[in-house]
Amino acid sequence: MIRPVYRFATFRLDVAARELQAGGTLVNVSPKVFDGLVWLIEHRDRAVGRDELIAAVWGRADVTDAQLGQLMRKLRRTIGDEGEAQAFVRTVPRFGYRWVAQTQVGDAADPTETHVSEKQAPAAPPGRRHRPARVVAAGVAALAAVAALAAWLLRAPAAGGMSDVVAVLPVATGTEPESAWLRLGLMDRIADDLRAAGLRVVPSDNIAAAARNDRVALLDDDRVGAATGAGRFVAATARRVANGWVTRIEWREDGRVRREVEGSGDGAIAATREASRRLLAAIGRTSADVGAAHGDASAAQWLERIDAATLDRDYAAARELVDAAPAPLRDGVPWLLRRADVDLATQRMAAAKQGYLEILDRAATQDVDATTRARALIGVSGPIAQEGDLAGATAKLDEAIRVLGGLNAPQWLGEALYGRGIFTMVQGDLDRADADFSQARIAFELAGASLQLARLHGQQATLLAVRARHAEALAMWNEAADRFERFGDADGLVDALGNAATEQLSLLQPQAAQASIDRAEPWLPRLDQPLTDALFRYAAARVAAQNGRLQAARTLLDALAGNAASAQVAGMDATIRIELAHLAYAADDASGAAARAAAAMTRLREPDLASPVYARIRNDATLLMIRALRAAGDAAAADAETRRFVAQPQSDDATSIYARIADAESQWSSDNLAARRAYEAALTVARRSGAPADIAEVVVSYGQSLLAAGDLAQATTVAGQASQWADRDYACAVLQARLYLALRQPEAFAHALAGVRALAGERPLPGDLAAAARQLR
Numbered sequence: 001m002i003r004p005v006y007r008f009a010t011f012r013l014d015v016a017a018r019e020l021q022a023g024g025t026l027v028n029v030s031p032k033v034f035d036g037l038v039w040l041i042e043h044r045d046r047a048v049g050r051d052e053l054i055a056a057v058w059g060r061a062d063v064t065d066a067q068l069g070q071l072m073r074k075l076r077r078t079i080g081d082e083g084e085a086q087a088f089v090r091t092v093p094r095f096g097y098r099w100v101a102q103t104q105v106g107d108a109a110d111p112t113e114t115h116v117s118e119k120q121a122p123a124a125p126p127g128r129r130h131r132p133a134r135v136v137a138a139g140v141a142a143l144a145a146v147a148a149l150a151a152w153l154l155r156a157p158a159a160g161g162m163s164d165v166v167a168v169l170p171v172a173t174g175t176e177p178e179s180a181w182l183r184l185g186l187m188d189r190i191a192d193d194l195r196a197a198g199l200r201v202v203p204s205d206n207i208a209a210a211a212r213n214d215r216v217a218l219l220d221d222d223r224v225g226a227a228t229g230a231g232r233f234v235a236a237t238a239r240r241v242a243n244g245w246v247t248r249i250e251w252r253e254d255g256r257v258r259r260e261v262e263g264s265g266d267g268a269i270a271a272t273r274e275a276s277r278r279l280l281a282a283i284g285r286t287s288a289d290v291g292a293a294h295g296d297a298s299a300a301q302w303l304e305r306i307d308a309a310t311l312d313r314d315y316a317a318a319r320e321l322v323d324a325a326p327a328p329l330r331d332g333v334p335w336l337l338r339r340a341d342v343d344l345a346t347q348r349m350a351a352a353k354q355g356y357l358e359i360l361d362r363a364a365t366q367d368v369d370a371t372t373r374a375r376a377l378i379g380v381s382g383p384i385a386q387e388g389d390l391a392g393a394t395a396k397l398d399e400a401i402r403v404l405g406g407l408n409a410p411q412w413l414g415e416a417l418y419g420r421g422i423f424t425m426v427q428g429d430l431d432r433a434d435a436d437f438s439q440a441r442i443a444f445e446l447a448g449a450s451l452q453l454a455r456l457h458g459q460q461a462t463l464l465a466v467r468a469r470h471a472e473a474l475a476m477w478n479e480a481a482d483r484f485e486r487f488g489d490a491d492g493l494v495d496a497l498g499n500a501a502t503e504q505l506s507l508l509q510p511q512a513a514q515a516s517i518d519r520a521e522p523w524l525p526r527l528d529q530p531l532t533d534a535l536f537r538y539a540a541a542r543v544a545a546q547n548g549r550l551q552a553a554r555t556l557l558d559a560l561a562g563n564a565a566s567a568q569v570a571g572m573d574a575t576i577r578i579e580l581a582h583l584a585y586a587a588d589d590a591s592g593a594a595a596r597a598a599a600a601m602t603r604l605r606e607p608d609l610a611s612p613v614y615a616r617i618r619n620d621a622t623l624l625m626i627r628a629l630r631a632a633g634d635a636a637a638a639d640a641e642t643r644r645f646v647a648q649p650q651s652d653d654a655t656s657i658y659a660r661i662a663d664a665e666s667q668w669s670s671d672n673l674a675a676r677r678a679y680e681a682a683l684t685v686a687r688r689s690g691a692p693a694d695i696a697e698v699v700v701s702y703g704q705s706l707l708a709a710g711d712l713a714q715a716t717t718v719a720g721q722a723s724q725w726a727d728r729d730y731a732c733a734v735l736q737a738r739l740y741l742a743l744r745q746p747e748a749f750a751h752a753l754a755g756v757r758a759l760a761g762e763r764p765l766p767g768d769l770a771a772a773a774r775q776l777r
Helices: 031-042 050-058 065-077 142-155 179-196 204-213 221-228 266-282 299-311 315-323 333-345 349-361 370-386 390-404 410-426 431-449 452-466 469-488 490-506 510-525 532-546 550-561 572-586 590-604 611-629 634-648 651-669 670-688 692-708 714-724 731-743 747-762 767-776
Strands: 004-008 012-015 019-022 024-025 087-092 096-099 104-107 166-168 234-241 246-251 255-263
Touching: 012 031, 012 266, 031 050, 031 065, 031 096, 031 469, 031 747, 050 065, 050 096, 050 266, 065 204, 065 370, 065 510, 087 234, 104 234, 166 179, 166 204, 166 221, 179 204, 179 266, 204 299, 204 490, 204 550, 221 234, 221 452, 221 611, 246 266, 246 333, 266 299, 299 315, 315 333, 315 590, 333 349, 333 370, 349 370, 370 390, 370 410, 390 410, 410 431, 410 452, 452 469, 452 490, 469 490, 490 510, 490 532, 490 692, 510 532, 532 550, 532 572, 572 611, 590 611, 611 634, 611 651, 634 651, 634 714, 651 670, 651 692, 670 692, 692 714, 692 731, 714 731, 731 767
Parallel strands: 166 234
Antiparallel strands: 004 012, 004 104, 012 019, 019 024, 087 096, 234 246, 246 255
C-alpha cells in the first residue's frame, strides 16, 4: 500500500504517520495545521479556495475568515514561510491559497523513497518564535515619581492628543539577505533620529508588535493609525545600488505625501542616517546627533542587528548575535546592556542581574550616559525583587526615576512608574499604586506609546477591581482588549478578555462572561506565552462553572493543576483547589469540598499572599470551607473556623461581608436575633461597596435563612433585592423560585422555576424545587 511522503526544502511530511520533520528533527504541529498543510500539498496542481480549505480542515462551513487567517499564519510560521516572498504558500487574492514550493513525492514503505521533482523553491528554517513571560520591574515612592514627572513635563513639548504623533513604519528592503533585520533596525534608527529632534514618535516596539501579526497590512497608514493613534507617518525604502545604498523616506499626513527625501551611503545605515538628516531639514527640524558617525560603524551595525532581533522578539537570534559579537564590542557598556536585556527577557534572572550591576559599577567610574544608567537601574530591579528584596528593588527604581527626571525619556519614565504601580498594588498600597498609574499614563501618552497604554489600562482595571469598582474595571478591560485586537497582540487580547470575563462574573453577568471567553478562543492558537494561556483557562473554568458547564470547568481545572505555567503564579495552586472545592460542594460532596478548601487555605494564609489582591479569594475559600464542614457534619470545626474568621481584622469590605455571613449562618439556629444583626451589617457593607456579587452573596444566604424560619414578610423584602439578577444568576433564580413557592404563588413559581432550569446547565434542581415541580405536573 502506498504511504505518501512529501519532501520540500529541509522538510519531510509523512501523511500516514502524521509527522513533519525538519532536517531529521520532529516538528510539533497542531492537528489543524497538519491537515491544512497536507491538503495544500496534495492539491498543489491548482489554487485551493478558502471555502474548500475550511471544509477540509474543520469539516464544517461555519468558520470565519479570521480563523482561517490565523491558521495560515501559524502554518507559515511552522515551515518558516513568514516573509513577504511567499516561497511555499502563495496567497491568491479574493480566492484562497496555492502551494508553490518544489515538492518531491515518495512512498514511506520504500526506504529509497524515489522522488519526483517539481518546482524550485529556496529552503527556509522551520519553527516559530516563542515570547517568554514578561518581567515587570518593581516600584518606588510616589512622591519621587510625581516630582520627577513634573520636572520632565516642564521641559517636554505640550501633548496635543495623538494626532501629532509620528509612526515610523518598517523599512521596505526588498529581498536582500539582510532584509530581516534591516526592516526593523532601520525603522528604529529613523525613529531615534526623529525623537532626538524633539518629535513625538510611536515607540518601535509598538510598531514591531503590529508587524509581527500582519506585515503587509502594517504598511497601510490606516492600519497603523488605528492601532497607535498616530496622525503622521514615515515610510522608507532602502535598496542596494551599484556603489552602495540609497534610502528614500516619505513623510505622510492626511493620506498625502508631504515630504520626500533620499540619502545615499556605503551601507544601509549610513544611507538611512543621511536620509533622516534631510527629512528633518525638510520639516524644519535639526539635531546635532543625526548623521553623526555614532562610533565604529561595524559596531553600530552589530548593535542595531541585536536591537532588531529584540524588537521582533526573536530572542534566540538576539542571543546568537550577542554571543558572537566581536571582542572589542564585548568590552563596551552598549553590549553589556543588550546582553542583560536578552537575559531578562528569557528569564535568566541571575545573569541579567549580574549584567546590569556590572553596568552600574562602570557608571561609577566611567562616562556612561544617563539613559543607559536608568535602563540598568530599572532592569536590575526585577531580579532583585524576585529574590524577595523589595526594599533593594525599590531603591534602584528610586534612583532610576531621579535620573529620568532630567531626561527627555517619557517611555522609560512611564515603564518605571508602571512597574512601581503594579508592585505597590500587590503589596496593598492602593493609593500609591493609583498615583503611579496616573503618572505613568501621562508619560506613555507623551511618548505616543499606545501599546503600553493598553497594558496600563489593564493594571488600572485590576486596581479598580480590588476596590470593588467592577463596572469601571470592565470598561477599562474592554478598552484594552479593543486596543490589543487592533495591534493583533494575541497575548494582550486574551489576557484582557479573561479579566473582562472575571469582572462580568462579579457583576453577575455569566452569559456575557462566556461571550468574552468565546471572543478570545480563536486567538488561543496564536499565544506565545504559556502563562497567559494558563491564566485565561482558569478564568474560562470559572465562567463555565457559573454557567452550569460543570464538566467543562472540571476538565479545565484538572489540566491546570498539573500545568507548569500555573506554578509560576503565586497562589494559583490554591485558587485551583478552591474552584474544584466549589464543584465538589455543588455535587453534594461536602467532605471533599472541605478537604480541598482546607488545603487551599493553608497556602492562602502564608505571608506572601497577604495583600488585598488575594483577599477576595481568601474570603471565598474561608466561607466555602465553613459551609462544607458544617454540611459534612463537623459543626465543631465549622464553628472554630467561623470564630477565627470573625476575629481577624476587617481590613476591607469583602472581608467584613464574608465574615459576617459566616457569623450569621453559624448563629442562626441558636441566636436568631444576633444572626439577623450580622446579616444586616453585611448587607450594609455590601450595598456600600456596590458589587452585585457581594450583595447577592448576602441576600441569598439571608433570604434562604428567613424562608427556612418561616419569616415570609422579611424574606420577601430581602429576596426582592436579588430579583434584578434572577434572569441571569442561578443562585438568585433559585432564591426567587423558593420565595414564590413559600408564598404559594403557583404561576409565579412556575415562571421562576423555568428560569432556574434555563440557567441550571448541568446542575440538578435543588430537592425542594424538584419535589414542587413534580406536583405541578
